[in-house]
Amino acid sequence: MTAPRLTLPSPAKLNLMLHILGRRADGYHELQTLFQFVDYGDEITFAVRDDGVIHLHTEFAGVPHDSNLIVRAAKMLQQQSGCTLGIDIWIDKVLPMGGGIGGGSSNAATTLLGLNHLWQLGWDEDRLAALGLSLGADVPVFVRGHAAFAEGVGEKLTPVDPEEPWYLVLVPQVSVSTAEIFSDPLLTRNTPPIKVRPVPEGNSRNDCLPVVARRYPEVRNALDLLGKFTEAKLTGTGSCVFGGFPSKAEADKVSALLTETLTGFVAKGSNVSMLHRKLQSLL
Template identity: 45%
Template structure:
């Protein structure tokens, strides 16, 4: 019997530079993705009654926009068009979500959920699609979904979909979570967002101090995030925004070092400790490499 519990790991952006903008509005990026040993848990039970439903969706987003539901339907429709037989119309699944990745935090929760659904249902429905096909399907849901499907830390360019596997040092992190959800679209649509960082080689980027081009705009627009970052910088100079949301990463060489700083957090701050990993916890658990 197939395991029905699947992890959807969080990611961090060790750096994020915006090098331009395409005519269709998509931004051109250079970023370094790494996974965290921390994530949502999806319980997925496939069925053959044709229905796909999400149970306990916390009412944070409608089914029409929910990436979990959209991913399942996209995969089913792909198979139906490919096979053109009536049996594939009977593919279904009941999915429930235990949500721990902060919404709007920049940790990739929605994209990771979508990727995990594609991988899990590919297994449970016995479709035998390879990662390249799943990544192409996932790209229709979001530019960073292919990263979660491929399961390796990566340097990303383009809109975030051109991936080069790379294995930076695995470290311990405090992920600080300000009490605010930030929309990626709001940040990318801000007229004052920096969009002209020079496109540099990976070798140059790796020896430069890591930064996030979205941080200045987020700090200006959201006082609570600025307050959190200001406190963190006094204690951990490496602290910086991760992704395009509200969460802040602070890196440490050991778990003990991270715990010492976390114990100093004032009562208006919340954070959690996680270790980064260059192989997705989902891929590690299910030995996904196909």
């Protein structure tokens, strides 16, 4: 008998602002950033196996099986929980890699929450978020599933409820390495911390933008194009660029102008992740 399958969403995130406050002794940068999800992302399908094997069936260009964040998350959870079950995994990957929309981190979080459910581990969110942090700074917010103001390297999270506009997200055909941007000598690293909540108007800057725009003409072009219609912003360290619109129709109108060399997608901003809405519906 084949095992029943469970398909869960793995949404993208946007950084609505990103300030770099300083550099820690270990080289990592202290940030203040605002995370919001969008209703657009990958879909991951899971089927439990009873032999303990963890197998991701979908191949990723340039990412070996055991380095994939999905496999790493599954193995870490299996090991730390002492679970003897295994899992077959397939992914319908639509999120660009190295786009600053957190695809890999989201995939890891969906795997942790999906396996916690299927393996019936009963881990709480704090424990899953702590495990997630060891896989990447952006994993905890996807585990929590609520829009958040993040501090530290992104692990200190305060839930927030910003507006939920429609976004047009442009996807320049270039992958940006986070490490490369954080090691650029010209990066602004001394933005004063914001002390009041919610984040006051006029603080929506992304400190990475000047460095990314200087290095990547594809990102500059996307910012110029979108900037003709709305405030164009960079998410994370890029490469994706986004802007808000009051309605889907208005976002679609600008999206219709895109070409093969600069693609994009329209999605609703969401303060509760699609993953959590789906998991809630299973309970």
